[in-house]
Each structure stands twice: as structure tokens, then as C-alpha cells.
Amino acid sequence: MKRATIGAAALALTLTGCSTAGSDSTASGEASQEEFLAAHDLDGMDTAGIIDHLDRVDVAERSTDLIASVRPDELLLTDNNREVVLDLPENQTYVSIAPYVNQTHDCFYHSLTTCLGELGNENIHVTITDGATGEQLVDEQVTTFDNGFIGFWMPSDTTGTVEVSYQGHTGTTGFSTTDEGATCLTDLRLT
Structure with a gap:
């Protein structure tokens, strides 16, 4: 299990792009991973289950004190006091896609608890x-989930294209599941 420092977590949240402003992680005590997950109602879930659960939570019901950031090979969970880093399933990367017609936002690492796309609860073809x-x-x-995203587990170290069709609009963007790849695709404009 990979462990990052609190300073790295703060930098990583800055790079997330979708995280809320002012999210600050400070170390005021070490809790076990199990205690952390239980405190956020995530106990009993594996990493893939946590990601799937948090991406599907209705926007109005999202936690306001948990930041969950998907990286190419790990999930970083932080709250006001603690952090937990969970490895993704071997040889798999989670890529979340938010197609848009009118508005988008910059994002690199998908935040399961703060990212919002334009097309929530819409039928699309991917x-x-x-x-x-x-x-x-x-x-x-x-x-799409209530947050306007749809997520897919893909093989690591893969590059290619994503095409989305929606109500007569289509769009295409590239993706990469390498270590340098984005887990949050918000540049797929539907025209």
C-alpha cells in the first residue's frame, strides 16, 4: 500500500482541479484505515467498490468533509484530519468522463466528491x-451519474479514443491510462 505525506496530499488536491477551494489536510492524529473508512460509511468495500459508490452518490447527498481523488494507480481519501491511500485493482485504471455541450471545467484527477459535469442523469452512447x-x-x-460523469475501468498502460453520442451531438477525445494519464476527462465537447 502506497503512503503519501500530508504535504503531497495537499499538492495532489491542488492538482485535482475539481476539489473544493480551501480543502486542507492536517495531521492531528493517525487513525487506522478501517476506522477512517467506517467514519465515512465506506467500511466493507474494496477500492473499486468505494470508487463506484462515491461516483454514484447523488450530488445533494455528497459528503462535505471527504475528498476522494482517483489517480492512475491509487485512490486518495482525505478529510480534515487524516488520509488513506488505497491501491487500485492490479492492471486497472478508472477513467471518468464528463461530456458537455455548453460548459465544462479543467480537471486532471477525478474527484469523486467534488467534480460536477454538465449532463447529469442523461442517456449517452460511449x-x-x-x-x-x-x-x-x-x-x-x-x-451518466448525477454528477454528470460516467466512469469505466480500463486496462493500465493503454491509450486510445473516447467517442460519445448524445441527442444528435457527438464528440471525441483521447485518453491514456499510463502513469501520466488523466483520470478525469472533461474536454469531450459534443457538437
């Missing part, structure tokens, strides 16, 4: 293609 092999990794009709 095709994700591996650029090296041409294989379609995803070809599905899906409904």
Missing part, C-alpha cells in the same frame, strides 16, 4: 477504442 489494437473496450448505451 465507445472507447484502444489506439494500439483498434479493439473496442466499451460500446455501450449508459446513463
Whole structure:
């Protein structure tokens, strides 16, 4: 399990792009991972389950004291006092996509608790293609979460394209699940 310092967590939250302004992590005590997860009603879930749960929470019901940031190989959870870093499933990366028609925001690491996209609870068609092999990794009709995003687990170290269709509009963007890749795609404009 990877452990980051509080200073790195603060820097990482700054890079998140979707995190709330003023989110500040200070070390005022070490709690076990289990205690931390229980305090945020996440106990009994593995990393993939936590990510899926937090991305699907209705916006009005989101926690105001938990920041959850998805990185290419880990999930960083922080609150006012503590942090927990959980490894993603081996050889898998979670990529969250927020297609838009009129407005978007800059984002690099998806924040499961603060990011908001334009098209919440909308039916879209998503095709994700591996650029090296041409294989379609995803070809599905899906409904975006209340936060305007839709997330997919994809193989690590893959690059390719994401295409979305919505009510006669289409758009395409690139993605990368390498260590330098973004987990938050907010540049997919539908025209």
C-alpha cells in the first residue's frame, strides 16, 4: 500500500482541479484505515467498490468533509484530519468522463466528491477504442451519474479514443491510462 505525506496530499488536491477551494489536510492524529473508512460509511468495500459508490452518490447527498481523488494507480481519501491511500485493482485504471455541450471545467484527477459535469442523469452512447489494437473496450448505451460523469475501468498502460453520442451531438477525445494519464476527462465537447 502506497503512503503519501500530508504535504503531497495537499499538492495532489491542488492538482485535482475539481476539489473544493480551501480543502486542507492536517495531521492531528493517525487513525487506522478501517476506522477512517467506517467514519465515512465506506467500511466493507474494496477500492473499486468505494470508487463506484462515491461516483454514484447523488450530488445533494455528497459528503462535505471527504475528498476522494482517483489517480492512475491509487485512490486518495482525505478529510480534515487524516488520509488513506488505497491501491487500485492490479492492471486497472478508472477513467471518468464528463461530456458537455455548453460548459465544462479543467480537471486532471477525478474527484469523486467534488467534480460536477454538465449532463447529469442523461442517456449517452460511449465507445472507447484502444489506439494500439483498434479493439473496442466499451460500446455501450449508459446513463451518466448525477454528477454528470460516467466512469469505466480500463486496462493500465493503454491509450486510445473516447467517442460519445448524445441527442444528435457527438464528440471525441483521447485518453491514456499510463502513469501520466488523466483520470478525469472533461474536454469531450459534443457538437
